[in-house]
Amino acid sequence: MFRSIALATFRSQRWPTLAWGLALAIFAVFSMWTNWRNEYPSDEARQLLAEQVDSGGLRFAQVLFGQPERVDEFRGHLEWRGLGLHPLLLGLFMVISATAVSRGAEERGELDLVLAGPRRRSRIFLEQAAGLGLALLTLCFLVWLAVLVSGPAAGEPIPPAGRALLSVLNLALAAALFMALALLVAQFARSRRAAGSVAGAILVASFLWANLGLVATSLGGWRWLSPLYLYSRSTPLADGDVSVSALGLTALLTAAALASAGWLFARRDAGAVVRIPFPGFAEAASERAGSVSHRTWLLGGSVQRGLREALGPTLLWGVGSALFAALFTTTTPSIRRGFDDLSETREAVQRLEFDLTSHAGILSALLFLVLPLLLSLFAAAQAASMASQEQSGRLELELAYPLRRHWYFLQRSIALLIAIALAAAFAGGAFLATAASMDLDLDWRKAVIACLLLPLPASIVAAFGYALTGWRPRFVAAGVAAALGASFLFDLLAPALDLPAAVQKVSVFQLYGQPLLDGILWADLAVMVGLVLVFLAAGSMGFARRDILK
Amino acid sequence: MEIAAKRPAGAPGEVPAIRTLGLTKLYGERRGVFDLDLEVRQGEIFGFLGPNGAGKTVTIRLLLDLIRPQSGRAEILGLDCRRQAVAVHRLVGYLPGELALEPRLTGRQLLTYFANLRGGVEWSFVEDLAGRLELNLEQRFGEYSRGNKQKVGLVQAFMHRPRLLILDEPSGGLDPLHQETVAELVREARDETGSTIFFSSHILSEVQSLCERVGFIREGRLVELAPVHELPGMNTYRVTAELGKPMRPETIASIDGVTKVRVDGTSVSCAVRGDMAPLIEALAPHHPHRLVSEEPDLSEAFLHLYGAAAESESGRSATTNHPARRNYQ
Numbered sequence: 001m002f003r004s005i006a007l008a009t010f011r012s013q014r015w016p017t018l019a020w021g022l023a024l025a026i027f028a029v030f031s032m033w034t035n036w037r038n039e040y041p042s043d044e045a046r047q048l049l050a051e052q053v054d055s056g057g058l059r060f061a062q063v064l065f066g067q068p069e070r071v072d073e074f075r076g077h078l079e080w081r082g083l084g085l086h087p088l089l090l091g092l093f094m095v096i097s098a099t100a101v102s103r104g105a106e107e108r109g110e111l112d113l114v115l116a117g118p119r120r121r122s123r124i125f126l127e128q129a130a131g132l133g134l135a136l137l138t139l140c141f142l143v144w145l146a147v148l149v150s151g152p153a154a155g156e157p158i159p160p161a162g163r164a165l166l167s168v169l170n171l172a173l174a175a176a177l178f179m180a181l182a183l184l185v186a187q188f189a190r191s192r193r194a195a196g197s198v199a200g201a202i203l204v205a206s207f208l209w210a211n212l213g214l215v216a217t218s219l220g221g222w223r224w225l226s227p228l229y230l231y232s233r234s235t236p237l238a239d240g241d242v243s244v245s246a247l248g249l250t251a252l253l254t255a256a257a258l259a260s261a262g263w264l265f266a267r268r269d270a271g272a273v274v275r276i277p278f279p280g281f282a283e284a285a286s287e288r289a290g291s292v293s294h295r296t297w298l299l300g301g302s303v304q305r306g307l308r309e310a311l312g313p314t315l316l317w318g319v320g321s322a323l324f325a326a327l328f329t330t331t332t333p334s335i336r337r338g339f340d341d342l343s344e345t346r347e348a349v350q351r352l353e354f355d356l357t358s359h360a361g362i363l364s365a366l367l368f369l370v371l372p373l374l375l376s377l378f379a380a381a382q383a384a385s386m387a388s389q390e391q392s393g394r395l396e397l398e399l400a401y402p403l404r405r406h407w408y409f410l411q412r413s414i415a416l417l418i419a420i421a422l423a424a425a426f427a428g429g430a431f432l433a434t435a436a437s438m439d440l441d442l443d444w445r446k447a448v449i450a451c452l453l454l455p456l457p458a459s460i461v462a463a464f465g466y467a468l469t470g471w472r473p474r475f476v477a478a479g480v481a482a483a484l485g486a487s488f489l490f491d492l493l494a495p496a497l498d499l500p501a502a503v504q505k506v507s508v509f510q511l512y513g514q515p516l517l518d519g520i521l522w523a524d525l526a527v528m529v530g531l532v533l534v535f536l537a538a539g540s541m542g543f544a545r546r547d548i549l550k
Numbered sequence: 551m552e553i554a555a556k557r558p559a560g561a562p563g564e565v566p567a568i569r570t571l572g573l574t575k576l577y578g579e580r581r582g583v584f585d586l587d588l589e590v591r592q593g594e595i596f597g598f599l600g601p602n603g604a605g606k607t608v609t610i611r612l613l614l615d616l617i618r619p620q621s622g623r624a625e626i627l628g629l630d631c632r633r634q635a636v637a638v639h640r641l642v643g644y645l646p647g648e649l650a651l652e653p654r655l656t657g658r659q660l661l662t663y664f665a666n667l668r669g670g671v672e673w674s675f676v677e678d679l680a681g682r683l684e685l686n687l688e689q690r691f692g693e694y695s696r697g698n699k700q701k702v703g704l705v706q707a708f709m710h711r712p713r714l715l716i717l718d719e720p721s722g723g724l725d726p727l728h729q730e731t732v733a734e735l736v737r738e739a740r741d742e743t744g745s746t747i748f749f750s751s752h753i754l755s756e757v758q759s760l761c762e763r764v765g766f767i768r769e770g771r772l773v774e775l776a777p778v779h780e781l782p783g784m785n786t787y788r789v790t791a792e793l794g795k796p797m798r799p800e801t802i803a804s805i806d807g808v809t810k811v812r813v814d815g816t817s818v819s820c821a822v823r824g825d826m827a828p829l830i831e832a833l834a835p836h837h838p839h840r841l842v843s844e845e846p847d848l849s850e851a852f853l854h855l856y857g858a859a860a861e862s863e864s865g866r867s868a869t870t871n872h873p874a875r876r877n878y879q
Contacts, residue, residue: 107653190654271692299663309652393650397706400614400646401667402639547617550607550648 005114005124009131013097016478020093021139023482025146027089027489028082029153034493035081036074036154046072062214063366064492069238074156076238079167082150083143087174087231088207089485090139094179095199096477097135101128102183104192106271108392121266125183129258132179136172144168147237159237166236173250174231178203180257181227187264187274197313197381201320204374208324215366216331227253302398302408306415310382314419317378318426321371325427328367329434335362359440360447363431364516368450371427372512373488375458379420380480383465386412387473390549405544413466413536417459424455442516450515456528457508461487463535470539473549565628567592567714567746568613572622575608576770583608584770585622590748590763592627595740597761597778598750599852605770606750607647610718614644626714640668643712647719647750649703653692657702660691664706671710679705682731696723708735715739717749721756729753733760754848764848766855774855781851788844789829790819794837802832 010017040046050072062068065084070076105111114124147164151157182199189195206226213223223229230253233246264274298308336359389395399405428451435442465480472479491509504510508531511524568590576582583605590596600606611617613624615635624631626638651660657680665671680687685701694702700723707715715736721729733756739745751757757764758778766774778784793816803811807823822829826843833841 296659296662299659300666302667305663393646393648394652396616396646396648396650397644397664397703398667399616400639400642400644401664402636403667404636545618548611550611550616 005119005127006130006134009101009128010134012101013132013135016093016097017135017138018142019478019482020089021142023485024086024089024139025142025149027485028078028086028143028146029150031489031493032074032078032082032150032154036077036156038498040077043072046077063208063211063370066211067214067232067235069235069241073238074151074154075159075163076235078147078150078159079235079237083147083167083171083237086143086171087228088203090136090143090171090175091178091203091207092200093139094132094136094175095182095203096196096481098132098179098182099186099189099192099195099199101132102265103186103189103195107192109271111270115270122262125262125265129180129183129262133176136175136179139175140168140172143171163236163240166234166242170231170234170236170242170247173247173254174228177227177250177254177257178206180254180261184257184261184264187261187268188276190273193381193385194312197316197378200377200381201316204377205320205324208370212328212331216328216334219327219331302403302411303415303418306412307418309385310416310419313378313382314423317374318423321374321378321423321427322430324374325367325371325431326434328370329363329431329440330438332359332362332367332440333438335366359435360442360516363435363440363442364450364514367431368454368512368514368516369509371431371454372457372509375420375424375427375454376461376484376488376508378423379416379458379462380465380484382416382419383462383469383480384477386466387469387476390469390473393550395548396550399548406540409466409470409540409543410536413463413539416462416466417455417532420458420462421455424451424458428452428454443519446516446519449520453512453515453520453525453528456525456532457512460508460511460528460531460535463532463539467535467539467542470542471546564592566590566625567594567627568596568748569625570609570613570622571624573609573612573619573624574621575612575617575619577608581605581608582770583612583767586767586770586772588765588772588775590746592746593740593744594763595736595747595761596749597757597764598748598767599752599754599757599764599848600750600767604767606767607718608770609767610644610647610716610748610750613716614639614642641713643707643710643715645703645707645715645717645720647722649699651691651699651702654690656688656690657685657694657698657705658687660702661687661706661709665709668710675711676705676709679708679735682735683728697725697728700724701728704732704735708739711739711743711745713743713745715745715747715749717747719751720749721751721753729756736760754852758848766851768855774851778848781848781854784846784848784851786821786823786846787826788819788846789822789826790817790842791833791838792817792840793833794839797833797836801836802829805829805832 040049050070053068053071065080068076068080071080115121119127144164147167148158148161151159178199181202182195185199185202186192186195189198206228209219210223210226210228210232213219213221213226213229223232227250230243230246230250233243235241268274298304298311336357386395399408432447432451435447461480461484464483465476468476468479487507488509490504491507494504494507494510505524505527508528511528513521513524515521566589568588570586570588573586573588574582574584576584581603586605586609588609598606598609608617612619613626613631615631615638618632627641629638629641631638655663661676661680665673665676680701683701683704685698685705689698691699691702700720704717704720707717717736720732720736724732736747736749737760740747747760749757761778763775763777764781765772774781796816797813797818799811799813802808802818802820805828807825808820808829809823810819810821812819818833820829822843830841
């Protein structure tokens with residue numbers, strides 16, 4: 001495994017790759033088992049599903065799973081519900097891995113020795129990319145196996161291996177494109193976290209943009225702006241349709257992004273960034289002019305320092321979420337008009353347990369499903385920062401200062417909770433302002449409540465991350481990602497499992513519920529606040545008791 | 551070695567600056583510290599020595615409550631390091647062996663933050679320290695050289711004039727000129743503020759020139775604790791001579807206190823413990839035209855205590871030494 005940089009890169013990612021690959025595989029098999037076998041067990045139910053799709057009654061689900069094709073057949077259903085989220089999940093893994101082996105390795109100073117060896121920089125870069133490619137192939141192999149297994153698991157024959165392979169190839173190319181984009185972004189970002197945040201935001205925005213265009217007809221003509229539009233052009237499992245030009249273009253874009261990133265990597269200083277001469281980087285410009293900024297604001301203590309660290313990602317995610325909220329809110333009337341035209345399928349629509357005939361119902365089922373997820377992703381990315389600082393030795397000195405460990409821990413947690421609240425305020429504010437300007441038919445008290453409650457699911461994710469930081473700092477990133485993924489997937493699959501309401505509340509997204517329709521459910525609110533407090537108390541206790549890593 | 555202390559270190563009745571009692575922290579069989587009893591007096595400069603992995607940093611991290619002992623206890627200025635950690639940290643300035651700080655912040659921003667964590671410090675003193683160490687505070691930490699990063703750590707350790715300075719390899723990465731500045735800062739902290747300085751170092755000449763007492767640690771156990779001049783090997787001089795005519799080794803080997811005799815033609819070398827006069831008298835008939843006596847240094851004690859296993863490492867350290875030489879030519 002140490003014979004080449006490619007193998008060493010793959011080795012560094014082998015456990016996350018296996019864990020993520022298994023999770024994706026299990027998700028694909030499990031969702032088919034629950035959906036195909038339990039939710040749509042008969043031909044009649046599947047026929048009704050197809051009718052809903054044809055008449056536009058399943059637009060809400062398209063925001064998450066993309067364009068449905070032949071959903072009344074097993075293979076079509078598999079490609080839509082079983083693999084619909086995989087471009088996002090696979091892409092997310094590649095973004096995390098790519099930023100870890102590029103900017104992360106530079107941050108930790110691990111790359112200096114490699115760069116001092118007898119290899120050209122461009123070769124080192126290509127070998128790293130090859131190592132990431134190996135990880136991607138491993139993941140895709142596991143997903144391919146899952147596609148094959150999902151047939152028997154759902155009581156159907158094994159899907160054709162060739163078509164399954166083409167479907168996974170389509171997935172792999174989409175994920176490779178975001179890996180290449182993440183490597184490109186890493187050339188401009190000062191830290192792994194910044195690179196991951198920007199590349200992750202591009203991925204999430206691309207995913208939502210491509211799918212939102214399916215729902216909002218006014219945006220349909222602009223779907224091509226998303227790189228994932230190319231992914232949606234091929235549906236090899238559903239109907240054998242493969243767009244060679246879309247696959248080729250994705251490969252070409254990937255190659256271009258890789259070449260650009262490699263070119264920049266070979267020319268810039270090790271450990272430094274490629275500077276972009278535009279206003280956001282005014283600090284860098286002033287540095288060149290010989291006057292480095294002496295700003296010492298937000299350095300008054302640990303809360304302020306935590307906020308300062310999270311400021312960039314908070315603005316990025318906050319503004320991104322706000323744009324999404326505003327955009328979605330503007331499309332709500334057109335979505336509602338679409339449903340109004342579906343009088344013949346109204347009965348079928350009502351079966352979906354969502355009220356999609358009112359502005360509030362549409363926003364609650366779609367926007368307020370995605371916004372808590374976006375904020376939770378932000379919280380998950382930030383929750384690992386303290387643990388990674390500890391592992392790189394950055395807490396050694398701070399904890400030798402006269403601060404109680406409990407208090408230091410809580411201050412850092414509070415800083416993250418404030419950052420989450422700020423990001424949520426951007427999103428909620430944008431939603432309220434847009435909805436008010438469009439005079440949507442909403443209960444404004446409930447709208448404000450829905451916005452005020454927005455930070456809570458993300459706060460639970462953050463507090464869980466801090467609880468892990470308190471006890472097992474090495475497992476924070478993987479633990480939070482796994483918990484968040486499981487929570488979201490459980491939220492999607494729980495209705496099909498017909499579980500008791502109390503059990504369904506295991507998911508933080510179920511706990512958040514539909515405040516835009518239901519207002520405050522005090523019991524759920526108390527559970528959410530309680531979970532945050534319990535996680536923080538547990539983390540604080542663990543952090544105060546254990547040895548600090550060095 | 552002349553140190554003009556304002557008050558004697560460890561005046562009677564004073565609580566020790568550092569005291570450990572049976573302090574134990576094990577990582578496997580041979581790593582960590584085991585049953586460590588150590589006492590450092592107030593106002594003294596104490597050197598803490600040992601080979602790599604001996605347990606120096608573990609001891610320091612235990613004193614700062616960054617890690618917790620499996621048994622035993624540690625006190626700083628009478629305060630329990632575990633239960634009164636915050637009060638202890640108020641009194642201590644700490645320089646870690648490996649300094650890792652936020653790379654995007656400048657030296658000034660980092661020092662501002664650390665000053666704020668202490669509730670503020672006299673900023674003119676920070677500027678003064680930075681000036682003496684020739685540290686540009688406007689650069690980002692990630693862009694500093696290794697030595698300049700070390701200077702940021704030194705400034706933050708000294709800036710609040712702590713009663714106890716715990717410095718883990720304070721001269722690491724510094725050039726000789728700045729090593730001397732650090733030595734001056736250490737002496738001033740002791741003389742002007744009455745601070746106690748506890749530091750670990752591999753630069754034996756630095757320890758020898760600064761410290762009154764040293765403690766040697768090996769495989770987690772304290773193997774020697776004594777004033778520098780009382781350490782084994784510290785009263786042994788290395789003598790080399792170039793003679794006018796050859797001499798047989800037995801001529802000097804029989805002299806009391808002379809050991810390790812080597813004769814190579816007209817070149818003679820040996821170790822001398824105690825009075826030098828009998829050796830000089832024995833060499834005189836052979837017309838010595840060059841006689842060099844190297845003052846004893848800590849590497850002798852180091853070699854003595856750590857034996858052959860440490861010899862190669864000690865040899866490397868010794869090459870950085872510049873022991874004063876008395877030339878009898």
